[in-house]
Amino acid sequence: PEASTHLPVVVLSRYACQRRTSTENHNEIFTDAFEVMAESYEFSQCDGQCLAFRRAASVLKSVPWPVERLGAATRLPCLGEHTRAVMEEILQCGRSFEVEKILCNDRYQRLKLFTSVFGVGPKTAEKWHRGGLRTLNDALEDPGVELNSMQKAGFRHHGDISRAVSRAEALALGEILHQAALGISAHAVLVLTGGFRRGKEFGHDVDFLLSTPEQGKEETLLLSLVDSLRRQGILLYCDHHPSTFDINNLPGVSFEAMDHFAKSFLILRLEDRQVEGGVQRPEGQHDGRSWRAVRVDVVAPPMERYAFTLLGWTGSRQFERDLRRFARKEKRMLLDNHGLWDKTKKEFLPAEREEDIFAHLGLEYLEPQLRNA
Ligand code: ATP
Ligand code: MN
Ligand code: MN
Structure with a gap:
């Protein structure tokens, strides 16, 4: 009886490849906010802060219940001062004012709109924004904008592809x-x-x-x-x-x-x-x-x-990122979509199935359904 009065203590790994992450997300209010923060940092080329928010979102996706307070019950890795502050705001007020400010921000809105076109990345979007373009029509009509064939197709099918x-x-x-x-x-x-x-x-x-x-x-x-x-x-x-x-x-x-x-x-x-x-x-x-x-x-x-x-194309991106980081930092191995190199043995490790790669890395095999980090 005494044990049942205590909340279970969950210790999560800081590597997504050691966490089970299904498609069921119980912490959307946080992860949606973090995604906006990450995107905004991505638009400003602040890769470190962008990654910090993506990592934090990925951790919260693996918690199988809604996090109701920051502290004892769940020891969450990869949460820094800034991510915690955003979470506290959401826990106390139901929303984050910092996130709302970004969502209202002109530059954010335009970059978001421009990058929604297939073939337009953050750099092009930034250029268009600096050139004073506001709408997709502006980009189509501006004589100074030269669209490549990918972007032309992106505009042609924008409605369908956005859905x-x-x-x-x-x-x-x-x-x-x-x-x-x-x-x-x-x-x-x-x-x-x-x-x-x-x-x-x-x-x-x-x-x-x-x-x-x-x-x-x-x-x-x-x-x-x-x-x-x-x-x-x-x-x-x-x-x-x-x-x-x-x-x-x-x-x-x-x-x-x-x-x-x-x-x-x-x-x-x-x-x-x-x-x-x-x-x-x-x-x-x-x-x-x-x-x-x-x-x-x-x-x-x-x-x-x-x-x-x-393994490389199944994703998620965060899962892949952590698989490679885990291989490099914890196993002195290099992993990518082509192969697995053991730096100690100086040899490529063979694999016929995904299971073989997890085994080489000393990781418990995770089904694709649990890689939604
Ligand atoms: P979504 O539902 O948004 O498509 P997704 O997880 O399928 O989600 P994708 O962008 O389609 O996202 O990428 C799937 C996987 O393929 C990711 O793990 C990514 O790392 C990999 N990938 C995508 N494009 C490339 C590429 N050009 N070269 C190598 N790997 C890629
Ligand atoms: Mn794809
Ligand atoms: Mn895809």
Whole structure:
């Protein structure tokens, strides 16, 4: 009886890869606020503060109940003075005035609007803002603004791409891509990765990994796949990055660096009738169309790198970041989407499945559904 009067003490690791984080977030009031703070710091290129708020949000996502006070019951790592102050404000007043001030801030609003366009990053957004642009139309009409083809496609499909992709839509696209891939090679392997593999119901895009047991044929397969989508008339945009993969390169130290495998960033046309259960258009979007545009990413690693790429593309970003940090700081190993390098043994560690990589790192295996850090 005495024990039951005490709240359970939870000790959370400071590494997201040692925490279980489902899609169920009990601390949204804090994590939503932290995301605004992080974004605002990102816009100002304050990477340290941005990361601090992303880390804090990630910790709170792994607490399986609403945190009601800061202190004894839950020992939360990665919370600094500033993150705690924002939490205290929310606990006491139900909202954070600092966050509300940011949300009303002109510059924040504009940068948020500009970066919502596919192909426009914080740097371009900042440039437009400094040039006095206020609306998306300003950017389209300003003679001084030169849009690249990615940004042009981003503007063309802005409404559709800003709208979340549902799980049913992701599965429908999976079916279309799978059929197209099998039409090219009977050995083609296509798997859903990214947020939908982690069990999310909605996403900003759909991520796939494509490969084949035929050595060295994965990039050709990807190019043929894109070509097949084009011939089907559903390819609205393609930005292809050829492979620069070199088997002898050590894993990169910078997390943010892209991997070197062949990949395509696409915009595809998805017909309503292809989606199981039909499509619910949000209020005011009945423009007579029976299709929508969807952002799709496809990466094509060689089969022997499959496990590393699957692990890297499944995310979440915070989970990946901490996996790599854990490997480097705690195990003297370098991990990225290509492989795992043991600095002590001076050798690459092989892996056929994600489980092998967790085992090399001495980590308990976490299902994708628990990687929503
Ligand atoms: P969302 O629902 O918003 O799409 P997500 O977790 O799927 O969430 P993505 O931005 O699609 O987010 O990224 C999925 C994973 O793929 C992340 O772990 C990210 O690190 C990885 N990733 C995304 N783009 C690249 C890239 N160009 N090179 C390497 N890895 C990438
Ligand atoms: Mn995604
Ligand atoms: Mn993606």
